[in-house]
Amino acid sequence: MSTPTSILERYPAYRVDIGIEVHVQLTTQSKIFCTCPTFKTDIPNAHICSICAGYPGTLPVLNKKVVEYAVMAGLATNCSISQQSTFARKHYFYPDLPKGYQITQSWPPICTQGWVEIKTADGSLKKIRIMRIHMEEDAGKNIHASTHESFVDLNRAGTPLLEIVTEPDISSTHEARAYLKELHTIVRYLGICSGNMEEGAFRADTNISVRKKDAEKLGTKVELKILIHSNSLPMLLNMKLNVR
Numbered sequence: 080m081s082t083p084t085s086i087l088e089r090y091p092a093y094r095v096d097i098g099i100e101v102h103v104q105l106t107t108q109s110k111i112f113c114t115c116p117t118f119k120t121d122i123p124n125a126h127i128c129s130i131c132a133g134y135p136g137t138l139p140v141l142n143k144k145v146v147e148y149a150v151m152a153g154l155a156t157n158c159s160i161s162q163q164s165t166f167a168r169k170h171y172f173y174p175d176l177p178k179g180y181q182i183t184q185s186w187p188p189i190c191t192q193g194w195v196e197i198k199t200a201d202g203s204l205k206k207i208r209i210m211r212i213h214m215e216e217d218a219g220k221n222i223h224a225s226t227h228e229s230f231v232d233l234n235r236a237g238t239p240l241l242e243i244v245t246e247p248d249i250s251s252t253h254e255a256r257a258y259l260k261e262l263h264t265i266v267r268y269l270g271i272c273s274g275n276m277e278e279g280a281f282r283a284d285t286n287i288s289v290r291k292k293d294a295e296k297l298g299t300k301v302e303l304k305i306l307i308h309s310n311s312l313p314m315l316l317n318m319k320l321n322v323r
C-alpha cells in the first residue's frame with residue numbers, strides 16, 4: 080500500500096500556512112464557575128446547579144485552580160502571563176448553552192506570546208508561536224436520540240477549558256502532528272489535562288490557508304473544526320489540502 084501524500088506535493092509552487100486552536104479540558108475537581116463536580120457520570124443532568132444550568136440572578140465565582148492551571152500552561156509554553164485579565168460573554172443560541180452565552184476571554188487573555196518548539200521533517204528545530212491561551216467554560220451536550228427526539232445533558236456545561244491558539248506558523252502536516260504531540264505531552268506532564276481524546280479532553284480546530292510560495296500575504300483562511308476528536312490524530316497525518 081502506498082503512503083498517502085499531501086496534495087501540495089503535486090503543486091510545488093504553493094505553500095500552506097496552518098494555525099491550530101486546541102481546546103484542553105482541565106482536570107479540576109469542580110467546574111469553572113460553580114462547585115459542581117467534573118467527573119463523568121452516566122446519569123444525565125446529575126452534576127448541575129443554578130449557576131451552570133443558567134438560572135437568572137445567579138453569579139459565577141471563578142475556580143482558583145483553573146487560573147493556576149492556565150498559568151502553568153502559559154509558563155510551560157513560554158508565554159507572558161497577564162497581570163490583569165478579563166472575561167467576556169460570547170453570545171449565541173444553542174440548546175446546550177443554557178445562559179445563551181459562553182463565558183470566555185477576549186482581551187487580554189491570561190497568557191500571550193509564547194512558543195512551543197518542534198522537530199521538523201528534516202530534523203531541525205522550529206518554534207511555533209503561541210498567540211494566546213484563554214480560559215473558558217464548555218457547553219453541555221445535545222443527544223439526538225432519533226429524528227423526532229433530542230435531549231439536553233448539562234453535566235458538561237461549565238467544565239473548564241483552556242483554548243491554546245497558535246500563529247499560522249505550521250507549514251506541513253508533519254509539523255501539525257509534531258506540534259499537537261508536543262502540546263499533548265506538555266499538558267499531560269503538567270497534570271492539567273487527561274489528554275484523553277476519546278472523551279474530547281484534547282480537541283483541535285485548524286485554520287488553513289494556501290498561497291503561492293513567493294506571495295507575502297496569507298491566502299484565504301478555511302477553518303476545519305474538531306479535527307482531533309475520538310481517536311482521529313492519524314487523520315491529521317493524512318490530511319489532504321485543497322489547492323484552488
Ligand SMILES: [Zn+2]
Nearest residue numbers: 113115128131
Ligand atoms: Zn454547577
